[in-house]
Amino acid sequence: MSNRTESNVYTIIFAIAMVIVVGGLLAFTASALRPMIDNNERLEKQQNILYAMGVNDNDESSAVFVSTKEAPQLFEKYISKQLVIQGDNVSEDENAYLIDVKKEQASAKEGNERRLPLFVGEKDGKTFYIAPIRGKGLWDAIWAYIAMDKDMVVQGAYFDHKGETAGLGANIKQRFFMDDFIGENLMNNGEFKGITVAKGNNDPKNENKNDNKVDAIAGATITGDGVSAMLKSELKQYVPYFETLKNE
Amino acid sequence: MEHIELFFKSIFIDNMVFATFLGMCSYLAVSKKVSTAVGLGAAVIFVLAITVPLNWLLDQYLLQPGALTWLGPEYADYNLSFLSFIMFIATIATMVQLVEIVVEKFSPSLYNSLGIFLPLIAVNCAILGGSLFMQSREIPTIGLATTYGIGSGIGWFLAILAIAAIREKIRYSNVPPALRGLGITFIITGLMAIGFMSFGGMLTGGDDEGAKKEETVQVEGTNTDSEEEVIANNIKGNE
Amino acid sequence: MGLLSKKDAALIKDPLADNNPITIQVLGICSALAITAELEAAIVMSVSVLFVLGIGNVVISLMRNIIPSKIRIIVQLIVVAALVIIVDQVLKAFAYELSKTLSVFVGLIITNCIIMGRFEAFALGNGPWRSFLDGIGNSLGYGVILIIVAFFRELLGAGTLLGIKVLGDPIEKTGVYAFGYENNGFMLLAPMALIVVGIIIWIQRTRNTSLVEDH
Numbered sequence: 001m002s003n004r005t006e007s008n009v010y011t012i013i014f015a016i017a018m019v020i021v022v023g024g025l026l027a028f029t030a031s032a033l034r035p036m037i038d039n040n041e042r043l044e045k046q047q048n049i050l051y052a053m054g055v056n057d058n059d060e061s062s063a064v065f066v067s068t069k070e071a072p073q074l075f076e077k078y079i080s081k082q083l084v085i086q087g088d089n090v091s092e093d094e095n096a097y098l099i100d101v102k103k104e105q106a107s108a109k110e111g112n113e114r115r116l117p118l119f120v121g122e123k124d125g126k127t128f129y130i131a132p133i134r135g136k137g138l139w140d141a142i143w144a145y146i147a148m149d150k151d152m153v154v155q156g157a158y159f160d161h162k163g164e165t166a167g168l169g170a171n172i173k174q175r176f177f178m179d180d181f182i183g184e185n186l187m188n189n190g191e192f193k194g195i196t197v198a199k200g201n202n203d204p205k206n207e208n209k210n211d212n213k214v215d216a217i218a219g220a221t222i223t224g225d226g227v228s229a230m231l232k233s234e235l236k237q238y239v240p241y242f243e244t245l246k247n248e
Numbered sequence: 249m250e251h252i253e254l255f256f257k258s259i260f261i262d263n264m265v266f267a268t269f270l271g272m273c274s275y276l277a278v279s280k281k282v283s284t285a286v287g288l289g290a291a292v293i294f295v296l297a298i299t300v301p302l303n304w305l306l307d308q309y310l311l312q313p314g315a316l317t318w319l320g321p322e323y324a325d326y327n328l329s330f331l332s333f334i335m336f337i338a339t340i341a342t343m344v345q346l347v348e349i350v351v352e353k354f355s356p357s358l359y360n361s362l363g364i365f366l367p368l369i370a371v372n373c374a375i376l377g378g379s380l381f382m383q384s385r386e387i388p389t390i391g392l393a394t395t396y397g398i399g400s401g402i403g404w405f406l407a408i409l410a411i412a413a414i415r416e417k418i419r420y421s422n423v424p425p426a427l428r429g430l431g432i433t434f435i436i437t438g439l440m441a442i443g444f445m446s447f448g449g450m451l452t453g454g455d456d457e458g459a460k461k462e463e464t465v466q467v468e469g470t471n472t473d474s475e476e477e478v479i480a481n482n483i484k485g486n487e
Numbered sequence: 488m489g490l491l492s493k494k495d496a497a498l499i500k501d502p503l504a505d506n507n508p509i510t511i512q513v514l515g516i517c518s519a520l521a522i523t524a525e526l527e528a529a530i531v532m533s534v535s536v537l538f539v540l541g542i543g544n545v546v547i548s549l550m551r552n553i554i555p556s557k558i559r560i561i562v563q564l565i566v567v568a569a570l571v572i573i574v575d576q577v578l579k580a581f582a583y584e585l586s587k588t589l590s591v592f593v594g595l596i597i598t599n600c601i602i603m604g605r606f607e608a609f610a611l612g613n614g615p616w617r618s619f620l621d622g623i624g625n626s627l628g629y630g631v632i633l634i635i636v637a638f639f640r641e642l643l644g645a646g647t648l649l650g651i652k653v654l655g656d657p658i659e660k661t662g663v664y665a666f667g668y669e670n671n672g673f674m675l676l677a678p679m680a681l682i683v684v685g686i687i688i689w690i691q692r693t694r695n696t697s698l699v700e701d702h
Contacts, residue, residue, distance in 0.1 A: 006555065006556065006557075010555055011555040011557050011558055014553070014554070014555050014558070014562075015558055015561075018562060018565065022334075022565055022566075022569045025569065025573065026330075026331065026334065026569060026572060026573065029573050029576050029577065030330055030576060033576050033577065033579070033580040036579075036580035036581070037576070037579045037580050040579065040580065040583040043583075044583070068583075100313070102313075103313065103314070136384070136385065139381075139384065140380075140384040141384065162384075162590075163594065165521060165522075165524060166521075166522045166524055166525045166527075166528030167522075167523075167524025167525030167528060167640075167641065167644075167645070167675060168524050168675055170525075170528075218670075218672040218675065219524075219644075219672055219675040219676055269517055269520040269521060269677045270517055271517070272516035272517045272520065273513055273514055273515065273516050273517065273600040273604075274600075276513050276516060277513045330572065330576065333568055333571075333572060333593070333594065333597055334565065334568045334569060334572060337564045337565070337568050337597065338561060338564070338565060341560050341561040341564045341565075342561060344560060345557070345558060345560055345561060348560075349557075372598075372600070373517045373595075373598040373599075373600070376594070376597075376598045377598070380594065424689070425692075425696070425699050426688075426689050426690075426691075426692035426693040426696070426699055427685070427688070427689050427692070428699060428700050429699075429700030430510070430511075430513065430688055430700065431685050431688035431689050431692065432685070433685075434681050434682065434684050434685035434688060435681070435682050435685035435686075437678075437681050438678040438679065438680075438681035438682040438685065439678070439682075441677065441678040441681065442678045445678075
């Protein structure tokens with residue numbers, strides 16, 4: 001290496017040039033691709049919501065979404081109402097599915113009333129209420145779309161994660177875990193109990209649907225605890241709305 | 249209280265090496281002698297204690313969606329979170345380079361023995377991991393972020409000190425030739441990690457009867473469930 | 488290997504065994520522990536590292552004469568981070584499905600010390616073509632170990648390979664489970680990855696005694 005590259009002036013000029021080049025490159029790609037990425041994320045949300053209410057292309061063992069091409073039409077067809085619940089105030093908003101749950105959680109922490117999105121879907125004469133929820137796993141965020149009937153019995157669930165351990169916590173998005181939730185009751189004797197991801201509950205085939213428990217994934221304790229905590233704290237906030245449904 | 253809990257949690261329960269397996273490369277390669285291990289461990293504590301709060305500030309006022317509101321309400325919609333990785337890494341690399349210059353100046357012998365691994369602190373995943381955990385666990389204040397940084401650093405320091413001490417002693421043991429050095433270190437680390445899993449049960453469980461029942465089962469060891477579940481019980485709190 | 492001279496061929500071959508990045512150079516251990524519970528993840532990670540290390544080595548090698556040594560670490564990290572982030576963003580825009588599989592690994596790739604380690608040890612001092620070969624060789628050596636470890640962890644831990652139940656169904660008690668076999672859930676935990684790598688080192692050094700360390 002020559003002496004030229006050792007001088008302080010050169011080092012500083014190099015650093016500045018690099019920041020400009022790299023920063024410009026990143027900003028350019030990010031802003032040029034932003035609309036496409038946003039569109040992909042929007043389609044994914046629609047796919048997730050449809051998946052939870054059972055509109056999917058599942059084969060025997062793996063979870064398959066409806067194609068991105070069909071998603072907007074199917075979303076239009078099956079989702080009849082999109083609600084935003086804010087305290088006692090329930091309003092309709094056709095873009096409720098774009099509400100960022102993470103932002104809402106943050107603003108609720110600062111004392112604001114949280115906006116809770118809820119999607120109402122109709123399929124084969126049945127009504128589904130689908131709630132988007134978000135929590136923390138071992139490494140990073142986990143989130144889910146839970147489809148319920150009006151008595152808060154789970155009809156379908158879609159889980160996803162940002163960076164759980166492959167083969168362990170990452171398995172929350174596998175069929176064998178998600179399908180366990182179908183038919184599980186979130187209520188117990190009229191009280192909200194949530195669903196606990198439990199180890200060794202002697203029910204590996206998950207035949208008991210009223211025990212508020214599903215079987216955990218071996219070796220993924222913290223992710224499982226995160227799922228339990230997320231279901232409990234997030235879905236609890238929807239209970240008042242489901243109470244009003246009963247009285248109708 | 250919050251600080252003390254987070255401090256001990258980050259040292260023992262979320263130990264960087266034994267619970268999340270971060271920073272393994274330098275941990276394995278620079279643990280031949282206690283003296284070098286102490287040097288590197290101290291460097292890691294120092295770098296973590298500085299970079300975690302620095303990155304906390306970056307995250308709060310620059311990177312989070314809506315973080316730019318302090319510039320004015322019209323900036324509320326900006327989301328620079330795609331820059332997190334590169335900003336965190338730039339901060340860390342700058343700090344590491346500073347540490348490298350300082351160590352080279354004041355302790356050339358330490359500098360020589362650390363060799364290639366001082367620059368590698370920059371990619372020591374424990375350091376970046378510290379900042380990313382700080383971000384994903386949404387640590388609320390800068391004070392807690394500092395505590396978290398120091399705690400994680402001490403956890404890493406303890407881990408490398410322990411393995412270095414074991415490696416100095418194991419020289420006098422009759423290890424199969426092919427396992428000497430790296431091989432046995434891997435296996436010892438694995439066993440130590442299994443030991444550290446017992447900390448996992450602290451500060452976490454105890455919120456419902458289900459969890460308590462499992463604890464007793466674990467102590468008595470009479471669980472007739474499948475082996476998998478017994479193990480899952482025993483290492484409660486780990487993954 | 489008619490295309491390559493003997494010296495160049497060694498750049499590819501050495502890291503596969505006698506100078507393996509994981510078992511000899513001790514690089515890239517964290518990721519070897521984090522993603523070897525499942526064979527598929529190990530393969531995806533190996534391929535990603537192959538791309539990043541191959542291209543990154545060439546870029547750093549081309550820049551080697553203009554990088555000021557005082558800030559070389561920052562430069563190296565920023566080059567690799569920018570590379571990975573741009574690829575991630577492009578995939579998110581044009582191949583969203585693929586990006587969902589890969590995005591989990593973005594952080595692991597940037598902090599993978601095998602990448603920095605090879606930049607420092609090789610690309611800073613050698614030409615682009617040799618650096619490219621070095622990158623390919625080392626990521627192949629890394630991938631081989633990853634795949635071996637993941638094979639055993641997934642097979643013994645979950646009874647599956649690439650998600651396919653090769654040993655029968657543990658709940659329905661078919662296949663080997665009918666004879667009372669149980670999955671060893673312990674294999675799925677990270678400490679067992681350490682021990683499996685330890686055993687690989689043991690076997691490797693028993694076969695090639697010149698690699699044995701003094702103590």
